Amino acid sequence: MEYGLDLEYSFNEFLKGFGLSSEIAHIIWLPLPMLLVLIAAVVGVLVTVWLERKISAAAQQRIGPEYAGALGVLQPIADGLKLLVKEDIIPAKADGILFTAGPILVLVPVILSWLIVPFGQNLLISNVGIGIFLWIALSSIQPIGLLMSGYASNNKYSLLGGLRAAAQSISYEIPLALSVLAIVLMTNSLSTVDIVNQQSGAGILSWNIWRQPVGFIVFWICALAECERLPFDLPEAEEELVAGYQTEYAGMKFALFYLGSYINLILSALLVSILYLGGWNFPIPVELIAKFLNLPINAPFIQVFTASIGIVMTVLKAYLLVFIAILLRWTTPRVRIDQLLDLGWKFLLPISLANLLITAGLKLAFPQFFGG
Amino acid sequence: MSIAITTQIICFSILSLVILIGAIGVVLLESIVYSAFLLGGVFMSVAGLYLLLNASFVAAAQVLVYVGAVNVLIIFAIMLVNKKEDLKPISDIKSRRIISTSICLTLLSLLIRVDLTNVWSLSSPQNSIGEESTIRIGEHLFSDYLLPFEVASVLLLMAMIGAIVLARRDVMSKDISTGLPVDQELIEKSSEPLLTNKN
Numbered sequence: 001m002e003y004g005l006d007l008e009y010s011f012n013e014f015l016k017g018f019g020l021s022s023e024i025a026h027i028i029w030l031p032l033p034m035l036l037v038l039i040a041a042v043v044g045v046l047v048t049v050w051l052e053r054k055i056s057a058a059a060q061q062r063i064g065p066e067y068a069g070a071l072g073v074l075q076p077i078a079d080g081l082k083l084l085v086k087e088d089i090i091p092a093k094a095d096g097i098l099f100t101a102g103p104i105l106v107l108v109p110v111i112l113s114w115l116i117v118p119f120g121q122n123l124l125i126s127n128v129g130i131g132i133f134l135w136i137a138l139s140s141i142q143p144i145g146l147l148m149s150g151y152a153s154n155n156k157y158s159l160l161g162g163l164r165a166a167a168q169s170i171s172y173e174i175p176l177a178l179s180v181l182a183i184v185l186m187t188n189s190l191s192t193v194d195i196v197n198q199q200s201g202a203g204i205l206s207w208n209i210w211r212q213p214v215g216f217i218v219f220w221i222c223a224l225a226e227c228e229r230l231p232f233d234l235p236e237a238e239e240e241l242v243a244g245y246q247t248e249y250a251g252m253k254f255a256l257f258y259l260g261s262y263i264n265l266i267l268s269a270l271l272v273s274i275l276y277l278g279g280w281n282f283p284i285p286v287e288l289i290a291k292f293l294n295l296p297i298n299a300p301f302i303q304v305f306t307a308s309i310g311i312v313m314t315v316l317k318a319y320l321l322v323f324i325a326i327l328l329r330w331t332t333p334r335v336r337i338d339q340l341l342d343l344g345w346k347f348l349l350p351i352s353l354a355n356l357l358i359t360a361g362l363k364l365a366f367p368q369f370f371g372g
Numbered sequence: 373m374s375i376a377i378t379t380q381i382i383c384f385s386i387l388s389l390v391i392l393i394g395a396i397g398v399v400l401l402e403s404i405v406y407s408a409f410l411l412g413g414v415f416m417s418v419a420g421l422y423l424l425l426n427a428s429f430v431a432a433a434q435v436l437v438y439v440g441a442v443n444v445l446i447i448f449a450i451m452l453v454n455k456k457e458d459l460k461p462i463s464d465i466k467s468r469r470i471i472s473t474s475i476c477l478t479l480l481s482l483l484i485r486v487d488l489t490n491v492w493s494l495s496s497p498q499n500s501i502g503e504e505s506t507i508r509i510g511e512h513l514f515s516d517y518l519l520p521f522e523v524a525s526v527l528l529l530m531a532m533i534g535a536i537v538l539a540r541r542d543v544m545s546k547d548i549s550t551g552l553p554v555d556q557e558l559i560e561k562s563s564e565p566l567l568t569n570k571n
Contacts, residue, residue: 023375098409129503130428137432140440144412147447151405163451170444190506 033125037114045262049076051319052326059330083258086251094248095152102149103249103256109138109145110264116192117270120280120310124193131191132184135271136177139226143169146235149257150245161244164337165235169226171344176222178352179215182359183208183275186371196279198371204283209276211370214355216276218348220321223268225344227261230329234337265325266318273317280310384424390417408450412443429506 008029015025050065050073057064065072090096113135118124128134143166150162184190186208187198199207209216225232235244246257273279282289286306290297297306335343363370394414398407415438422431462468501508513521 027375098405128428130432130506133429133432133436137436137440140436140444141416143444144409144439144447147444147451148409151451159451163448166444166448170441173440 037117037125038111041111041114041263041266042259044266045259046076046080047319048262048266048322049079051322052329055323055326056330059327080255083255084252088251088253089248091154091248094154098148098152099248100253102145102152102245103253103260105145105148106142107145107256107260107263109141110260110267113138113267114263117267118192118196118274118279119314120307121193121197123280123307123311127191127193129189129191131189131193132180132195132271132275133190136173136180139169140173146245149249153245153248155248157242158245158247161235161242161247165228165245168228168232168234168340168344171341172222172225172348175218175344175348175352176226178349178356179212179219179222180275182212182215182352182356185356185359185363186211188371192274192279196274196281199278200281200285203281203285203288204278207276207278207281212276212355212359214351215359216272218352218355219275220272221343221348223272224325224328225340227265227268227325229265229325231332231334232340233334234340237334265322269318269321269325270314272321273314277317278313279317280314282309282313380424383420387417387420387424390414391421404450405447408443408447411446412439415439415443426502427505428503429509 011029011032012022012025015028016022020028053075054064054072056062065075068074068078090099115125116128116131116134118127146165146169147162150158150160150165153159183195187195189195189198195208228235236246237244246254249257286309287297290302290306295302297303359370391414394410394417397410398414401407401410415434419431419434419439422428422434
């Protein structure tokens with residue numbers, strides 16, 4: 001699927017028309033997609049917060065946010081503004097530098113991981129060859145931030161909370177990586193674009209969820225555990241514990257944790273839709289529809305149309321998963337720490353290993369279905 | 373000089389400065405927690421250097437293994453046994469410092485000498501394999517480097533068994549360090565609040 005429409009090229013040509021060299025035009029172009037994705041991530045968080053409050057309310061037969069804007073859509077912005085102007089408190093005996101660096105270290109890797117999220121064939125910041133591996137590597141930095149903020153708070157509950165959060169995210173990273181590995185095995189590539197293209201053959205039937213049902217479930221459970229969502233929100237456990245490593249945080253630093261966890265949730269949902277639900281693909285291949293309607297696939301009008309369908313599909317699938325995550329929050333009880341670690345090490349790890357072995361076997365036995 | 377090369381030089385100098393200052397900080401700082409966090413920063417900057425050398429897979433592996441696993445485990449260990457104890461002053465600290473400094477300086481001069489005399493074969497950017505390196509590394513790991521690769525896993529297994537033996541002393545009848553019979557009751561009591569098994 002080659003694009004006849006190249007935004008970067010036309011933008012650079014446009015700037016060159018003002019007498020700029022191609023290198024300077026490229027430098028002006030570079031931050032634009034990054035800024036766009038950053039804005040998309042933050043708007044995504046606002047939408048998710050609103051959805052979370054509304055769906056939670058519906059699950060408990062309440063109304064939820066109502067007065068800020070129609071149906072309370074402005075409530076997340078009000079929340080954000082409140083956190084922004086709150087006093088920034090650093091406890092007297094806390095370690096100031098580490099206390100500030102902790103939330104940043106939690107947030108930055110999550111935002112960097114958006115580098116590899118494709119919304120279309122060329123609609124991503126950078127199609128790096130190591131793609132999905134970059135995400136796995138970056139998400140392994142997060143525990144350091146958690147440990148750092150837990151330690152710097154100079155509070156034993158914070159320290160214990162930080163240790164528990166880090167233990168949780170380390171133990172769920174392994175089955176997560178193994179289930180991604182099974183996908184990579186089928187694709188022969190680490191790049192997210194290749195992973196989606198591999199699923200584009202026969203519409204909904206060729207999505208990885210049919211070929212990797214076990215991997216899909218393992219990945220989703222691990223992603224929830226990585227995001228510290230209920231039923232795995234032990235580090236915070238707002239109804240029964242002190243708030244773990246976040247106990248001493250207030251104002252914008254607390255908001256960074258909050259932002260980080262929601263961006264991580266959306267990112268995980270996006271990655272599930274990319275890895276297992278065909279990414280930007282429409283359930284029926286767009287090329288087939290275009291052929292059926294006798295439309296040229298490379299015409300600019302059709303391309304804008306297919307690209308917007310791609311974006312809508314990716315976001316729709318991701319938000320469907322976010323919806324499931326919110327429903328899970330109100331329908332499942334929280335696990336204990338020993339159950340959490342048991343589930344991770346004694347159940348998910350062997351299952352994902354077996355899944356990897358079976359995938360490798362099936363790939364060799366049926367190369368036409370499981371990627372030769 | 374083109375913008376790309378300028379950016380590369382700026383990145384290289386920042387990364388090497390961070391590596392040097394960070395590494396010196398890891399060794400010289402009094403607080404072991406700061407040292408551990410700085411070590412993570414040094415590992416990250418080394419990953420940045422790999423990125424500059426077009427080895428993106430090695431860079432990501434560096435982040436995953438050294439920052440995500442090794443450094444996290446070091447910090448874990450420090451925080452679990454974060455005992456505040458006053459260190460005993462060492463009597464002949466001055467002569468020890470002189471000896472260690474001279475050894476380090478000798479090593480440094482040797483390395484500088486190696487750097488200056490050896491002719492490094494630099495590949496041109498056109499010859500670099502870039503993204504293909506993932507496949508090449510995999511091929512090497514499963515052909516000519518298979519034995520070291522597998523032996524490394526045996527080493528890790530040994531370390532893991534050792535850690536389990538140290539952590540679960542109740543499975544041994546004798547204490548490992550002292551050789552005395554273990555008071556099982558004491559262990560049960562001390563580990564009770566951690567392992568509330570109520571099923």
